[in-house]
Amino acid sequence: MKQEQQLSQQTGSASASSLDMLGRYRILCRLGRGGMGDVWLCEDPRLHRQVAIKTLPTHNQGDQEFVKHFEREAEAAASLSHPHILSVHDYGKQALPDGTVVTYIVMPYIHGGTFADRIAYYEQKQSLPPLLEMLSLLEQGAQAIDYIHKRHLIHRDIKPANMLLRDGNWLLLADFGIARILDNTDQQAQGSVAVGTPEYMAPEQAFGQATITSDNYSLAIIIYQLSTGRLPFQGETAIATMMQHQLQPPAPPRQFNPALPPAFERILLQGLEKGPKLRPALAVDFVAQLKQTLTDVAFQPTVLSTIRDLPALDFRESNTVTAANQEDEQRRRQRLTRRNLLWGLGGTVAAAVVAGAGLDIWEYVTHLPPAPLKLSPIKSISALPDQSGTDQPVLVLTGHNQAVHSLLWSHDNHSLLSGGLDAMTLWWDIAGLQQHPTRPYGQPFYSKQLVGKQFGLSPLYPTMSPDERQIAIFNTAIIQNKSTQITTYGADLRGPRPFEVPQAQNFFGAAWLRSNYLTGLSIEVDQKNRNNGSYKLYVIDPVQPQQQWKLALENGNLFQLNVPNLLLADPTKGSSLLAVQFGKQIVLGQVMVSEQTQWQASAHISVPMNMQCMAWTPDGQNILALYGDSNTNKWSLGLISRQNAFSSSLQKTVPLSSEINLPTVPGGNASSGTYNCLASSSQMVAAGTSAGDIYIWKLTGGSLSAAAPLKLKTSGIQASVQQLAWSPDGKWLAAGFNDQLSSILIWKL
Incomplete structure (x- = not known):
């Protein structure tokens, strides 16, 4: 108690707390107490605003040397003008009844x-x-x-x-x-x-x-x-x-x-x-x-x-x-x-x-x-993980500045393309890294790098042409908020050909149709109700980019725009079928390219809860839907066969062929986490969560296994999984994380 009294006397808090005013400022309450003085919330009656005032330790009224020094330093502080320095509005001194004087500095009151x-x-x-x-x-x-x-x-x-x-x-x-x-x-x-x-x-x-x-x-x-x-x-x-x-x-x-x-x-x-x-x-x-x-x-x-x-x-x-x-x-x-x-x-x-x-x-x-x-x-850096063993990754890759949002394997299973929120596209030689994982210090793990123009948090969407000769990357630039840029490259990521898509303010999905036409999904937000919007499908001829068509799909709820891709092309050879995610449903349809290019919906797939993400199986015979509710932390994975989808009329909801319940996702504070991404090989399905977990289920005969899933080990990384991708042969799984290093992990399964 004695020490507390001494502290109060030294900081002047006991005297200041007995005052109603400091100069022209009316004291409202004390915000904090410290060794250098107290901080008070006050009202400035002249300018009608709240301010924060710091009172310094009291001194004798006769201590003119201190007062002069205080005024000199307060003036110096008030002269500082920088956007990241808290400004000084005013300063002053006030005599107290006990013969001491309290000095104070007036600053803006910051709420954050x-x-x-x-x-x-x-x-x-x-x-x-x-x-x-x-x-x-x-x-x-x-x-x-x-x-x-x-x-x-x-x-x-x-x-x-x-x-x-x-x-x-x-x-x-x-x-x-x-x-x-x-x-x-x-x-x-x-x-x-x-x-x-x-x-x-x-x-x-x-x-x-x-x-x-x-x-x-x-x-x-x-x-x-x-x-x-x-x-x-x-x-x-x-x-x-x-x-x-x-x-x-x-x-x-x-x-x-x-x-x-x-x-x-x-x-x-x-x-x-x-x-x-x-x-x-x-x-x-x-x-x-x-x-x-x-x-x-x-x-x-x-x-x-x-x-x-x-x-x-x-x-x-x-x-x-x-x-x-x-x-x-x-x-x-x-x-x-x-x-x-x-x-x-x-x-x-x-x-x-x-x-x-x-x-x-x-x-x-x-x-x-x-x-x-x-x-x-x-002297060197290594792409090998710190830990090895069953279910551990075989490579840990770093190079992006922000989270990886897109992953695309080459058809020969040897290379991986990644797109990040940093507007960078990186090309990784996975086969080469597995044989030679060490690099001289200062040399990156990736083989090639493309740097676009970063804008907000809009992701890049890379997609490969059916003949494997070209790669198109959507959202490489937003031009005056009026048009979006798409850039095509050769398979070696050389010879860029950028072109603009007018009126498209951002793409939320991209696909390369088997007919060699590019498609991108854009959304026009309803200005009266920004939770809703109109889904637009853009069709572009990459050979003659000026040939573009804008097709209206349907209106929908915009609650889920941060999923990896709202547009997926049917992987079946020669198909022009597309899957588009709308809120709680998936719509299957085709783009009919002609002089009157049009969108023709074929089937609606609805789920009972909010859709998180979707994926085709590699043979195109099934589509997977992951849905759930973060409030109840209940999640499910459903499989719908292509045959069932097209045997139902357009007006009827397509029934699920199989469905399994998923593990809950731990979250922070009072909320739970979510499932972020989904990917399928011919025999396995992978799902990634915001808690950094990746689960694997077996896929047999067009049905999901109800057995407990395999949980992969992530080399100590505990951060949200942003994207998953299987190699075409189903032997490799890549995952992009939102950790401090924006890591990409590779498993050989």
Whole structure:
């Protein structure tokens, strides 16, 4: 209780809580309490808006030196203008009845929580956050950090709690100048006592020696936490944590997360170097290279510049150690004492630690600076999985920047084509990789790469011509939201021929008819009810692309547009039959190409619940439908024979030939997961889930086996399965995952 009272007195919370107004601002409630002060939700009666006000520790009214310093730093913070820095609206001071004065800073009130809240969410789920997504947010913070460094300012308290989130995906760095104000005050009172948060504080900050790379060190701590699920240094007490920063090297991140690329680890550990001049000087370059190691297996990291390379950034702020006592400070840096490791009002518990710890002197602990962690140079990479054995994949392929949405095998079973949400199409020599899975470091696993123009999250749909001489890729570009581009290539992915399809704003499925005409399914959304839309089928002559027909199919519900493909061509040789997925039904029909090209529906297949995905069997004699309800977590797989489909009249629902119940899918929070994709060989059916599970059922004599399915092992990957594809001979299964590396796994079954 005594320590709590001391903390309240030091932060001024007891005095501020007795006020109704701070300047012109009316206090509504307290939002938070920390070692650097309290944060209050207030109302600005002049501008009629809510603001957040941070009150700093109280000082005597006669302490004009502090007031001048506060005003100088508040003005400096208010002068910062950057899209990822929380702006300062106003600042002020207010005398209190007890003879003290409370200073405050007025900022916008941001509703979206903090980056710390985002981390805590994944900690509660006991899972690592999506690293690429989190790094994209931190990249915004890195831009703000570089901005202030180029203005010769240092933040001194970079941590997740000082990163606010607006609208979920816009990061704002807060508390500029706060740490500097308190750091200066405490140095005057106690010597070289530093301000910061122990878990994120660079070693040199314990001596009041902050540099720009102190901020970058804190940023590296956050990234270590995101990528491993733990902090690199965390002692039983705050002082013990600071001693670990000083004395211990961080454990290699891949020790806790083997899925991290070796290059990621090497770059991150440079950010955690003990010596300030060994760390990256530019935060944006640091984060950008970390991101690139996750998205490009062929990426060869470049040397990151340090402050030795950028002397303009090697500065000392005015309130740090002067030249007269730098020699004494250098000697003191080699001795670690308890006094040197005490800090002022840095973290949320720092003031309580200072108040309760006392200032008795420990014995000096003399030590040599720890040697930088040496990692063996990476000479090669392998496509082999970390684990081998029954039901394990034989290859683990990486190369896409975002999730793989389309997979297409060559007819000779030797190669695989993949299309991702990153607008890249990659060609993989599966037969060659199985024989020679190792590549020199920096060389990709894929054999060829096509890079399109990324737009939103629209997937690519590759399809191969019946004669195997051409490949068409739909959605290679969206042109002014008025037309969509399709590009055809030779079988060797050379000789691109792009052409536009006017009025088609996106394709949700593609197929190459046996008559050598291309078809693409587009949807025109009903502007009055955006849950409904009109399905349109485009028919294009790839030899003369200007020959195009737009056919109206029917209206339908748009609840399910993220499935792998809403349009499938009958694999039977010479057939022009198409299967189109509409909400809870599949419609079978044909495209009749002539001067009056038209769509002729032949059969309707309805299911009792929401349709998730569909697939033809390779012989074209059956079509599979996977359907269910994520609310009840009940899922079924139905098989409909081609014969039954065409023996029923168009007005009647085609009965299922066989049906089996599927395993439930685990999900997060209160909701369950879903089945995402389906693929069939002549003897087996595979289905993938949002939880990362892949199940295999036997297919015998046109019926599904009711026996318990085989569950494949995924080499430790626990992320949503986005797409599945069997090789034509049914011996290989490929799966695309939405994990951090957008992995593709290959099984030989």
